[in-house]
Amino acid sequence: MTNNDWTPDQPLVSIRDVYKSFGDLEVLKGVSLDIMKGEVICIIGPSGSGKSTLIRCVNALNTIDSGSIKVEGLEVHDPGLDKLELRKRVGMVFQQYNLFPHKTALENIMMAPLKVLKQPQAEVEERAHKLIKRVNLGGKESSYPGELSGGQQQRVAIARSLAMNPDVMLFDEVTAALDPETVNEVLLAIKDLAQDGMTCILVTHEMGFAREVADHIYFTDRGVIVEHGPPATFFTKAKDPRTQEFLSQIL
Amino acid sequence: MKTARKAFRRYHGDTDLAVLKPFKFSPAGSVQDLLFSRWLSGFSPRSLLVVGLLFCLWPGFAMAQGNYSFTQALDALWRWLPFIVTKGFALNLLVSFFTMLVGTIAGVLLGLGQISPLRPLARTSWFITQLFRNSPWLVLLFIVMLALPFEIQIGDTIYPIPDWLKAVFGLSLPIMANISEIVRGAIISVPTGQWEASESLAYSRNQTLWLVILPQCFKRMIPPWMNWYAILTMATPLISLLGVEDIVTLSRQAMEAEDNHPELLVPFFGFTLIIFFAYCYPIARYTIKLEKRFVVNQ
Numbered sequence A: 001m002t003n004n005d006w007t008p009d010q011p012l013v014s015i016r017d018v019y020k021s022f023g024d025l026e027v028l029k030g031v032s033l034d035i036m037k038g039e040v041i042c043i044i045g046p047s048g049s050g051k052s053t054l055i056r057c058v059n060a061l062n063t064i065d066s067g068s069i070k071v072e073g074l075e076v077h078d079p080g081l082d083k084l085e086l087r088k089r090v091g092m093v094f095q096q097y098n099l100f101p102h103k104t105a106l107e108n109i110m111m112a113p114l115k116v117l118k119q120p121q122a123e124v125e126e127r128a129h130k131l132i133k134r135v136n137l138g139g140k141e142s143s144y145p146g147e148l149s150g151g152q153q154q155r156v157a158i159a160r161s162l163a164m165n166p167d168v169m170l171f172d173e174v175t176a177a178l179d180p181e182t183v184n185e186v187l188l189a190i191k192d193l194a195q196d197g198m199t200c201i202l203v204t205h206e207m208g209f210a211r212e213v214a215d216h217i218y219f220t221d222r223g224v225i226v227e228h229g230p231p232a233t234f235f236t237k238a239k240d241p242r243t244q245e246f247l248s249q250i251l
Numbered sequence B: 001m002k003t004a005r006k007a008f009r010r011y012h013g014d015t016d017l018a019v020l021k022p023f024k025f026s027p028a029g030s031v032q033d034l035l036f037s038r039w040l041s042g043f044s045p046r047s048l049l050v051v052g053l054l055f056c057l058w059p060g061f062a063m064a065q066g067n068y069s070f071t072q073a074l075d076a077l078w079r080w081l082p083f084i085v086t087k088g089f090a091l092n093l094l095v096s097f098f099t100m101l102v103g104t105i106a107g108v109l110l111g112l113g114q115i116s117p118l119r120p121l122a123r124t125s126w127f128i129t130q131l132f133r134n135s136p137w138l139v140l141l142f143i144v145m146l147a148l149p150f151e152i153q154i155g156d157t158i159y160p161i162p163d164w165l166k167a168v169f170g171l172s173l174p175i176m177a178n179i180s181e182i183v184r185g186a187i188i189s190v191p192t193g194q195w196e197a198s199e200s201l202a203y204s205r206n207q208t209l210w211l212v213i214l215p216q217c218f219k220r221m222i223p224p225w226m227n228w229y230a231i232l233t234m235a236t237p238l239i240s241l242l243g244v245e246d247i248v249t250l251s252r253q254a255m256e257a258e259d260n261h262p263e264l265l266v267p268f269f270g271f272t273l274i275i276f277f278a279y280c281y282p283i284a285r286y287t288i289k290l291e292k293r294f295v296v297n298q
Helices: A051-058 A084-089 A105-115 A119-132 A150-162 A180-195 A207-213 A232-235 A243-249 B003-013 B035-043 B046-064 B068-112 B119-133 B135-145 B163-188 B192-200 B205-242 B247-257 B262-297
Strands: A012-024 A025-035 A040-044 A066-071 A090-092 A168-172 A201-205 A216-221 A222-230 B150-153 B157-160
Touching: A012 A051, A025 A051, A025 A066, A025 A222, A040 A051, A040 A207, A051 A066, A051 A168, A051 A201, A066 B035, A084 A090, A090 A150, A090 B192, A105 A119, A105 A150, A105 A201, A105 B205, A119 A150, A180 A201, A201 A207, A207 A232, A207 B046, A216 A232, A216 A243, A222 A232, A222 A243, B035 B205, B035 B262, B046 B157, B068 B119, B068 B247, B068 B262, B119 B163, B135 B163, B135 B205, B163 B205, B192 B205, B205 B247, B205 B262, B247 B262
Parallel strands: A040 A201, A040 A216, A090 A168, A168 A201
Antiparallel strands: A012 A025, A012 A066, A216 A222, B150 B157
């Protein structure tokens, strides 16, 4: 439960032999992977292969049946875990943005640091203004989510998550609900983040993007990691027939 | 990617903006279609005038043959009118205000109880809600009237409990149960993504509820809440059956004082009907206006 023995040379996120089923449906069947600090990994695979479930398990939005997930040494599925400690470290961005519709963009970003972390107003406000500029939304501070496009909302959601100063960011198909013309602005924001050294786990269908930003790519199918490797070899020298078939359909 | 967007549409409707949706109980239809106030506000002001005129003329023909004329009956009504309105109808309104106040406070608590993660609390709240939602109002009123003492002693002083106050408690029970369902319905109609986003931002359950979920529920609860107020106001004459001196009781007393001519019935109860209508119709119109405004704002 404690993370005293964790050092930065160990994996930031360590997933070991994770099993998870919803009723009779086995979604994860023994998944293991490690992410080092500053690493960007992409998880790809056909729908229903357990990608989203896997990253939702990393910040305990879903429970696991067996195995272990550690974030900076914190055992995520320890019943005695202080969820606050975990969620301060792990940020998450969702497919459907999930901004709070009754709050402005700036309030969306400031709310959690103010109310949850109880940080001082002035400091949070300054950080929020910086973040909103960082995702290229200067001038939209007082807009409500309903007044922003999908891409803009998603960038606010990224800034909102960053406001908590997480050590790792989870992106769950963040461009899947967007209009094609706004996909790029969101990908740019993520790329900027990745180049800045943020540890990122992305579930995505944007193969070009995965190839460009990822340090490592994992291909999942029917609850297992079929194949993984750095993008250069993964996209050109995939060995497993399932990977080859998937890539041939999508590329 | 296309299927994901389709699924998103199905879930969120035809817009991709994360906006507040009108409050719905079931995917089959909007609950507003069933609202009493919506039905009531459906009448145009002009159609009401026509109905009102017919209503006033008809008893004139029907009752013309008695020796006590319709005009005399109207005279009697005119004489008693200030008494009936200021003593009777005012009491109906008083009861409706207090009932709504008590019912809303209790209903909100009960509704929050229903969505509590503590199972015993949730089950109990659910049971209380169902019990009072599905009981006849009159029976509840009788039980409360007979079960509550007519006076309470605190220290050396004895405080009498007026009948109308007991009536307030009796009527509060079904209102509480229905408000409880409104609150529960509004909370579960907020997309689960809001809970998940809050959870991932380290909000506790209570913080999520009070900072994120309930502020979004408030608007969508107002129209059904006002609908229940209109229904309640219309149900307040029930308390006349228990001897509370409301508009119906006082009208009957007035008619008795006028020697119980049958010709008095239509003017007196007709007036009661009109005054309730005159009170509730603007509320219904206003509810619709509010609904429209919220839809535009969203």
